[in-house]
Amino acid sequence: MRTEIATLGEFGLIRHLTKGLENHHPSTRYGIGDDAAVLSFPAEKEVLITTDLLLEGVHFDLTYVPLKHLGYKSAVVNFSDIYAMNGTPKQITVSLGISKRFSVEEMKALYAGIRLACEEYNVDIVGGDTTSSYTGLTISITCIGEVEKGKAVYRNGAKETDLICVSGDLGAAYMGLQLLEREKSVLNGIDKEIQPDFAGKEYLLERQLKPEARRDIIQKLAEAGVQPTAMMDISDGLSSELLHICTQSNMGCRIYEEHLPIDFQTAVMAEELNMNVSTCALNGGEDYELLFTVPIADHEKVSEIEGIRLIGHITKPELGCALISRDGQEFELKAQGWNPLQEQTDKSEEEKTETDL
Amino acid sequence: MRTEIATLGEFGLIRHLTKGLENHHPSTRYGIGDDAAVLSFPAEKEVLITTDLLLEGVHFDLTYVPLKHLGYKSAVVNFSDIYAMNGTPKQITVSLGISKRFSVEEMKALYAGIRLACEEYNVDIVGGDTTSSYTGLTISITCIGEVEKGKAVYRNGAKETDLICVSGDLGAAYMGLQLLEREKSVLNGIDKEIQPDFAGKEYLLERQLKPEARRDIIQKLAEAGVQPTAMMDISDGLSSELLHICTQSNMGCRIYEEHLPIDFQTAVMAEELNMNVSTCALNGGEDYELLFTVPIADHEKVSEIEGIRLIGHITKPELGCALISRDGQEFELKAQGWNPLQEQTDKSEEEKTETDL
Numbered sequence: 001m002r003t004e005i006a007t008l009g010e011f012g013l014i015r016h017l018t019k020g021l022e023n024h025h026p027s028t029r030y031g032i033g034d035d036a037a038v039l040s041f042p043a044e045k046e047v048l049i050t051t052d053l054l055l056e057g058v059h060f061d062l063t064y065v066p067l068k069h070l071g072y073k074s075a076v077v078n079f080s081d082i083y084a085m086n087g088t089p090k091q092i093t094v095s096l097g098i099s100k101r102f103s104v105e106e107m108k109a110l111y112a113g114i115r116l117a118c119e120e121y122n123v124d125i126v127g128g129d130t131t132s133s134y135t136g137l138t139i140s141i142t143c144i145g146e147v148e149k150g151k152a153v154y155r156n157g158a159k160e161t162d163l164i165c166v167s168g169d170l171g172a173a174y175m176g177l178q179l180l181e182r183e184k185s186v187l188n189g190i191d192k193e194i195q196p197d198f199a200g201k202e203y204l205l206e207r208q209l210k211p212e213a214r215r216d217i218i219q220k221l222a223e224a225g226v227q228p229t230a231m232m233d234i235s236d237g238l239s240s241e242l243l244h245i246c247t248q249s250n251m252g253c254r255i256y257e258e259h260l261p262i263d264f265q266t267a268v269m270a271e272e273l274n275m276n277v278s279t280c281a282l283n284g285g286e287d288y289e290l291l292f293t294v295p296i297a298d299h300e301k302v303s304e305i306e307g308i309r310l311i312g313h314i315t316k317p318e319l320g321c322a323l324i325s326r327d328g329q330e331f332e333l334k335a336q337g338w339n340p341l342q343e344q345t346d347k348s349e350e351e352k353t354e355t356d357l
Numbered sequence: 358m359r360t361e362i363a364t365l366g367e368f369g370l371i372r373h374l375t376k377g378l379e380n381h382h383p384s385t386r387y388g389i390g391d392d393a394a395v396l397s398f399p400a401e402k403e404v405l406i407t408t409d410l411l412l413e414g415v416h417f418d419l420t421y422v423p424l425k426h427l428g429y430k431s432a433v434v435n436f437s438d439i440y441a442m443n444g445t446p447k448q449i450t451v452s453l454g455i456s457k458r459f460s461v462e463e464m465k466a467l468y469a470g471i472r473l474a475c476e477e478y479n480v481d482i483v484g485g486d487t488t489s490s491y492t493g494l495t496i497s498i499t500c501i502g503e504v505e506k507g508k509a510v511y512r513n514g515a516k517e518t519d520l521i522c523v524s525g526d527l528g529a530a531y532m533g534l535q536l537l538e539r540e541k542s543v544l545n546g547i548d549k550e551i552q553p554d555f556a557g558k559e560y561l562l563e564r565q566l567k568p569e570a571r572r573d574i575i576q577k578l579a580e581a582g583v584q585p586t587a588m589m590d591i592s593d594g595l596s597s598e599l600l601h602i603c604t605q606s607n608m609g610c611r612i613y614e615e616h617l618p619i620d621f622q623t624a625v626m627a628e629e630l631n632m633n634v635s636t637c638a639l640n641g642g643e644d645y646e647l648l649f650t651v652p653i654a655d656h657e658k659v660s661e662i663e664g665i666r667l668i669g670h671i672t673k674p675e676l677g678c679a680l681i682s683r684d685g686q687e688f689e690l691k692a693q694g695w696n697p698l699q700e701q702t703d704k705s706e707e708e709k710t711e712t713d714l
Contacts, residue, residue, distance in 0.1 A: 029403060030511065033605070035441040035589050036407035036502065038509050043400035046386060050393035053452035053486040053497055084392040095410035095497055129410045140410055140452055140497035145393065152395050154387065232392050248390070 003104035005132075014130050016104060017111040023124045025090050027146065030126075037126035039091060041146055048145035048152070050081035056136030064180045067106055069209045071113025074139050077235065079121050080213035080288045082145035084233035086153040088215075089121055089145045094128035097138030114141075121215065151227070153292070158230040158249035162293040162314040165228075167217045167307055169261040170238055171277065174284025175269040176201075176208025203265045211288045217307065218290075224301045231292035237283040240335035241291050243321055252319040253333075255312030257326050282323070283336040360461035362489075371487050373461060374468040380481045382447050384503065387483075394483035396448060398503055405502035405509070407438035413493030421537045424463055426566045428470025431496050434592065436478050437570035437645045439502035441590035443510040445575075446478055446502040451485035454495030471498075478572065508584070510649070515587040515606035519650035519671040522585075524574045524664055526618040527595055528634065531641025532626040533558075533565025560622045568645045574664065575647075581658045588649035594640040597692035598648050600678055609676040610690075612669030614683050639680070640693040 005013055014032070023031045030038040041047055052074070054060060060070055075092060082089040094114055098107060118125055123143070179201055198205055213233075221228065230245045238260075246253050260281045270277035293314055294302055302308055312324075321333040362370055371389070380388045387395040398404055409431070411417060417427055432449060439446040451471055455464060475482055480500070536558055555562055570590075578585065587602045595617075603610050617638045627634035650671055651659055659665055669681075678690040 030509070034511050034513075035438040036405040036444070036500075038442070038504070039404040039406060040506070041398065041404060047396040047398060047404060047501075048393040049396060049448070049450060049484060049499070049501060051450045051452055051484060051486055051497070051499055053454055053488055053495065055454050055488060055490050055495065057491045058454075058489055081392040085395070087393070091406070093406060093408045093499060095408055097410055097412050097415075097495070127406060127408060129408055131410055131412060132415055133412050134414045135492035138410065138412065138454070138495055138497075140408070140495075142406070142408055142450060142499040143393075144404075144406060147395075149397070152387070154391050156391075 001105060005098060005100070005102065005104055005107065008104060010130055013104065013107065017107060018125065021115070021125055023126070024122060025124050027090055028124045028126055031124060032127055037091065037093070039126070039144065044149055045146040046149050046152060048082050048085050048087045048147055049142065050078055050145075051140065051142040052078055054139040056138070061184075062137070064184055065209065067109040068113035068116075070139075071110040072117045073113075073209070073211055074141055075114045075117035075123070076121070076211055076213050077288060078141050078143035079117070079123065079215070080233045080235070082143055083213050083215055083218050084231055084290060085145070085147060086151055086218060086228070086231060087145040087147035089123045089143050091124045091126045091144040092118065093142045094125060095140040096128070096130050097133035098130070099133045099135060099137065102137065121213065153228045153231040154248075155230050155232050155245050156248040158245050158251050158293040158314045159295070160251060160314055160316055161296045162229050163296055163299060163302065163310050164242070164253060164255060164312040164314065165292050165294060165302055165308050166234070166238065166261060166289055166311050167214050168287070168289040169263045169266065170234070170287050170289065171270070171280035171284040172204050172207040172263050172266045173211060173286035173288075174280050175266050176204035176206070177286070178273055179204055179269065180208065201265055201269060203263060204269055208286065211286065213288060214290045220305045224305055226294055226298045226301050228292035228294050231290060234287045234289045234291050235285060237285045237336060238291065239282045239333045243333060243335050245291070245293065246314070246321050249314070250317050252315040252317050253312055253321045254315055254319070254324060256324045259309060259311040261309040261311075358462060362455060362457070362459065362461055362464065365461060367487055370461065370464065374464060375482065378472070378482055380483070381479060382481050384447055385481045385483055388481060389484055394448065394450070396483070396501065401506055402503040403506050403509060405439050405442050405444045405504055406499065407435055408497070408499040409435050411496040413495070418541075419494070421541055422566065424466040425470035425473075428467040429474045430470075430566070430568055431498055432471045432474035432480070433478070433568055433570050434645060435498050435500035436474070436480065436572070437590045437592070439500055440570050440572055440575045441588055441647060442502070442504060443508055443575060443585070443588060444502040444504035446480050446500050448481045448483045448501040449475065450499045451482060452497040453485070453487050454490035455487070456490045456492060456494065459494065478570065510585045510588040511605075512587050512589050512602050513605035515602050515608050515650040515671045516652070517608060517671055517673055518653050519586050520653055520656060520659065520667050521599070521610060521612060521669040521671065522649050522651060522659055523591070523595065523618060523646055523666050523668050524571050525644070525646040526620045526623065527591065527644050527646065528627070528637035528641040529561050529564040529620050529623045530568060530643035530645075531637050532623050533561035533563070534643070535630055536561055536626065537565065558622055558626060560620060561626055565643065568643065570645060571647045577662045581662055583651055583655045583658050585649035585651050588647060591644045591646045591648050592642060594642045594693060595648065596639045596690045600690060600692050602648065602650065603671070603678050606671070607674050609672040609674050610669055610678045611672055611676070611681060612690075613681045616666060616668040618666040618668075
């Protein structure tokens with residue numbers, strides 16, 4: 001069934017998409033339906049604001065990304081930014097630019113993904129803007145979160161001798177993307193009935209199509225009484241993010257190749273594609289894991305938390321930022337992170353050649 | 358001079374655009390440069406959030422809108438939503454999707470307009486997202502404001518016998534758009550040296566290209582001790598907005614054609630275009646004036662405020678929503694407001710025929 005969006009108009013579509021939405025947080029005083037949402041935060045909290053703009057063709061490819069997954073991911077990547085400040089996401093606004101190509105049912109699928117993410121992370125949808133687009137799909141989400149006063153963790157607080165920690169594992173989302181791109185090119189122009197074979201690679205697809213934000217890590221750190229000195233989420237690749245922390249903290253770092261957390265499926269896929277798996281872990285992007293530094297005195301506490309890997313330490317700035325390879329050689333860290341404003345031609349090729357260890 | 362954006366990349370461009378930005382509000386604890394901005398509001402304030410998504414070709418036409426004006430307007434329309442809640446805008450985030458067609462200098466012009474608006478309205482730029490676009494320019498702005506607890510004015514508070522008030526005058530921005538569209542079609546394909554003749558129509562152009570948000574009205578109402586019962590800003594046309602207030606308040610209304618505030622230049626231009634000027638005032642859109650209702654007991658107080666016009670009153674819902682024409686006839690109010698999700702073909706024609714009085 002396909003209902004044209006023009007039959008509903010802007011207000012009709014918004015009513016349709018937001019039907020049955022309820023606000024759960026006491027901080028949400030008034031949600032959708034007025035000139036602005038009204039929020040109320042207790043005096044002991046600070047308010048966090050983050051925003052992401054996702055454009056079809058640049059950030060997602062609808063030939064292999066289901067709209068519901070896209071909606072889920074669009075919301076989760078914003079939650080991830082709030083956790084990366086040591087906060088809790090509370091509300092989002094959702095703006096959509098929609099071309100005539102899309103039906104009401106398709107926008108409902110997209111919105112269902114956003115709503116699912118909000119249910120799972122206990123976030124209220126409090127506003128947005130919906131409009132037509134002459135071109136592709138545009139998604140702009142702003143997330144509002146809260147954090148105890150004085151407890152926000154910035155990128156600029158890393159100190160010499162601090163330990164560098166990473167949650168989960170790295171490079172899998174990037175491998176998932178490679179897998180989807182490969183299947184797309186194989187299937188292009190060929191029998192549409194053939195289903196791609198993703199057996200044994202489910203984890204890679206899940207990491208690419210349905211990432212989660214690491215709320216659990218933030219909770220575990222708080223329970224263990226560990227306040228990171230610096231933190232951010234890994235969306236553009238470990239190298240790029242670690243350089244942000246070191247630059248903003250005016251520090252250097254040493255991380256160790258052998259300590260990079262890499263899943264078995266990631267390693268197998270890298271081998272298949274003849275890519276260096278450490279390069280994928282360093283520069284892959286879209287992991288949405290947390291990268292953070294803790295005082296060395298917290299070594300024991302963080303070591304006891306499941307799902308956190310110590311990958312190196314912060315140094316004096318004069319020592320620069322380097323990776324120590326398995327054979328003990330030093331390689332300067334470079335930001336090869338995904339940069340949508342630079343030329344994108346032959347990007348995977350570039351990464352392979354320029355950052356090979 | 359034209360500098361390609363690819364030479365700077367995302368982070369370089371952001372640094373370039375945001376150079377020299379300073380935060381002025383005590384509520385801005387941390388602005389651009391981390392995973393999220395950190396804000397801190399006093400306990401007696403509520404937080405307001407509004408967002409707008411503007412797409413090239415749908416919301417603006419760069420053949421006649423200078424980028425600096427576009428930036429200014431993009432910010433101001435968000436401030437207008439915050440004032441319409443009886444609040445004060447404090448911060449914005451600015452997300453841009455930029456195609457290769459644009460140079461660094463052009464994006465600087467756009468951003469200069471946004472910065473100018475922020476200076477004039479005393480608003481901090483605290484974050485955003487910048488990315489490439491395969492198509493046109495995308496601008497997504499979220500504005501954060503504050504309001505005294507319990508002082509937010511919603512759309513749903515209008516009561517029977519309340520007076521309906523409008524600030525400024527209506528229809529001029531729409532006439533400005535008609536003027537620009539006419540000159541564009543005249544100039545298309547003809548000698549580019551000919552400059553369009555806008556003499557005597559400067560006000561219309563200003564209303565279309567450089568609208569202001571009515572901060573002054575909010576201040577005057579507060580000084581006069583008037584708390585509106587319902588309020589919104591007029592972005593889609595008076596009829597459409599008044600119907601929102603009546604529907605959400607479960608009320609009816611009567612407004613009077615003879616009381617509609619219309620500028621002399623608007624009337625002249627409507628005559629030139631053979632359009633009904635009241636129709637333009639009712640359905641024109643983009644006025645960014647304030648529409649609000651006040652208790653009849655405040656009649657004297659609002660009458661004394663310069664720049665506010667009483668146009669009618671709120672009735673029981675059974676009476677419906679109607680305009681009383683100069684000759685005393687009743688016409689049902691219809692929302693002809695600009696709806697970008699319905700078909701846009703021949704729109705001005707539609708408006709002329711369907712809502713002629």
